[in-house]
Amino acid sequence: MINTRFRVWCGLVMSTLIAITLLGARAGAHEVQPAIADLTIDGTALTLEIRLALEAPLAGIDLQGLADTDEAAGAERYDALRALPPDGLLAELEAAWPNLRDAITIEAGGTEVAAELAGAKIGAIGNVELTRESVLRLTAALPDDDSTVTVGWAPELGALVLRQQGVEGGYTGLLAGGELSPPIPRDAPAVQSTSDLFTEYLIAGFEHIIPLGIDHILFVLGLFFFALAWGPLLWQVTAFTVAHTITLAMATLGVISIPDNWMWLVEAIIALSITYVAVENLMRPAMDWVRPAVVFGFGLLHGLGFASVLGDFGLPQGQFVTALLAFNIGVEIGQLAVIFVAFLLIVLARLASGVARLDDEEAVVRDLPVIYRAVSLTGSITIAIVGFYWFLERVGAF
Helix, strand or coil, X not given: CCCHHHHHHXXXXXXXXXXXXXXXXXXXXXXXXXXXXXXXXXXXXXXXXXXXXXXXXXXXXXXXXXXXXHHCCCHHHHHHXXXXXXHHHHHHHHHHHHHHHHCEEEEECCEECCCEEEEEEECCCCCCCCCCCEEEEEEEECCCCXXXXXXXXXXXXXXXXXXXXXXXXXXXXXXXXXXXXXXXCCCCCCXXXXXXXXXXXXXXXXXXXXXXXXXXXXXXXXXXXXXCCHHHHHHHHHHHHHHHHHHHHHHHCCCCCCCHHHHHHHHHHHHHHHHHHHHHHHHXXXXXXXXXXXXXXXXXXXXXXXXXXXXXXXXXXXXXXXXXXXXXXXXXXXXXXXXXXXXXXXXXXXXXXXXXXXXXXXXXXXXXXXXXXXXXHHHHHHHHHHHHHHHHHHXXXX
């Protein structure tokens, strides 16, 4: 007979997981992504084209460490800016440009040079629940010498992917927390150590799962909720890992390519995959060969999703394999962290249920599966609903 305290803690664990997944239903539309800047230097003329969600800095939102703009103090202002037509948002940009310019750092030989706003392309309103991309074109006059160039911006503007254009093997790096780029030569690629590059792409891969990859998190939780035994979980995670590694590598190498105007379909099927594995958790009583095969198939699609992110970052030509490997390892660490936290929550609920010892084998065998089945049932139902909601949203049903 399960005591009252046991039931209370079981309910708390379920409530926690429900809250996490319901939060995920909102995070997809407002999640924070790095801005992407293409740097071109032609003698003394510097051009910086930055693709970003312009509404965030205009709303005064501090993006440092932020996963979702809904969590920020300026969320209402941010949503209001989303609804502005391009001309209206451009006017907001022009009014805010003096302050925004002060947050952008461009140095030549250690001396700061001023950036000027040469133009901006504002995306159409479209679906206000989705991120609108804008492109800012900045120019700066450099000293007439051979001094190297350093680029960065204030930490409150979030992460910045900087890509050096116009030279073979140009620098590509992820700058976060107000970090400045290494000195970049005007007519040659910047030299970046293998360890620094590996660390940057490892972090990028991890962050694409935690906190940015809420759809991938729910898919991994769907795999975890299938069975408490490590065997079924290992088969599923292995199938998923192998599959998304294959498509990630093939897409990055250009062997397969999905046009940008068809990525909505990939994202819609990814959402449907979340619902499928969750529903199957409720209907399939035991592991057989079908489950890993289905997970493998969906993993191929998730790999295309990873590739779209990595494609935006770009891969340095001279260290392609290192960057790809580091990004993929970061993704795997993120997935394992999700599984570890989920398992830890269930174990903590078991310990808090009245017998705070793991060496009581009889109690663990008796109680842990009870908690797991309750959490698996509730979590799978919630994940199925969230995934189907995303599917309808991504196919434009509402």
